Amino acid sequence: MKSKQPPELPKKIPTHVAIIMDGNGRWAKQRGLPRLAGHRAGTENLRRVIGACIEFGIQYLTIYAFSTENWGRPEDEVLGLMKIVEDVVDRELQELHDQGVQLRHIGRLDQLRPSLREKVLRAVEKTQNNTRLVLNVAFNYGGRDEIVCAIQHILCEGVKPEDVNEALVSRYLFTAGTPDPDLIIRTSGELRGSNFLIWQGAYSEWYFPATYWPDFDKEELRRALFEFNRRDRRYGLVNTKGKGQEGPGSNVCQ
Numbered sequence: 001m002k003s004k005q006p007p008e009l010p011k012k013i014p015t016h017v018a019i020i021m022d023g024n025g026r027w028a029k030q031r032g033l034p035r036l037a038g039h040r041a042g043t044e045n046l047r048r049v050i051g052a053c054i055e056f057g058i059q060y061l062t063i064y065a066f067s068t069e070n071w072g073r074p075e076d077e078v079l080g081l082m083k084i085v086e087d088v089v090d091r092e093l094q095e096l097h098d099q100g101v102q103l104r105h106i107g108r109l110d111q112l113r114p115s116l117r118e119k120v121l122r123a124v125e126k127t128q129n130n131t132r133l134v135l136n137v138a139f140n141y142g143g144r145d146e147i148v149c150a151i152q153h154i155l156c157e158g159v160k161p162e163d164v165n166e167a168l169v170s171r172y173l174f175t176a177g178t179p180d181p182d183l184i185i186r187t188s189g190e191l192r193g194s195n196f197l198i199w200q201g202a203y204s205e206w207y208f209p210a211t212y213w214p215d216f217d218k219e220e221l222r223r224a225l226f227e228f229n230r231r232d233r234r235y236g237l238v239n240t241k242g243k244g245q246e247g248p249g250s251n252v253c254q
Contacts, residue, residue: 007222009056010229014182016060017053017224018136018204020196021046023188023212036080041214043088047095052218053133054099056225060134060178062106064196068142071111082116085139089119093126100132106174107141108149136178143198146174175200183228187213205231 021042028038046063053061066081096103103124109117120139150172154164170176180200186192189210193201207224209216 007219009222010226012229013057013225014228015058016062016179016181016183017058018062018064018181018184018197018201019049020064020184020186020194021213021216022186022190024214026188027212027214035077036084038214039081039084043084045214045216046088047092048217049221050096050099050101050133050135052221054101055218056221058133060136060181062136062138062175062178062181062197064141064194065137065139066107066141067138067195068107068140068145069195082113086116086119089116089123093123096135097127097130100130101127102130102132102134103127104134104136104178106136106138106146108145109140111140134178136175138196141174141196143193143195147199149174169199173199180204182233183207183224185209185216185224187211187216203233203235205233 024038024042025035026038027041028035031037050061065085070081071078093103103126105120105124109120112120120137147169150169153172154168159168175197178200180202181197181204183206184193184197184201184204185207186194187209189208191208193206197204205228207227209220209224211220
């Protein structure tokens, strides 16, 4: 009896995939569960998706875990989310380290309680030499806040206006040293960017599956990669597949 062949992968694997993990609350509501149960299911699913990214050869994964706007949610939900994050760090850190995952935090840590802040910093330090997968955790993160923070640092360092360019700004972002995402996925079917990687995602491909995050499994990720392979990334230039289309910003009258 022949052994079953593993499902194929597309030819092009994106270097960097970013995910807005949306739909935890609605997933829980469908099942008559409290919202925090959905968030816990979402964190459990993250383990599976990280494993799939390693298997598929994705080098960078960025997850939107908690936005600067999420502080406006009900207090019990915010406190519950903080507890979930702390539990995940305690429970999953060693396994992630053993898998060769390098953890990076993007966003601000100053609003977190000291115990959680220290755990995040220790996790980053412990895994800093791992190279199998870089996992950027966007926690207390907002794209506009990131750009404001970068501008503040540029001004504080006395950079001359004529020296400011895209490359310099990128070096002052929370994601400095990380390539821009090739593919951004937002689960749950919502069609918004929600202040996520608004500088870095300027030319990313977006994919909006209707699946709620707790159910977004390895096969869903595989489908996203196949969809990515169907895209023609033009970066403002002419179409490379001979369809006669012009990229954004082109003047077809010339």
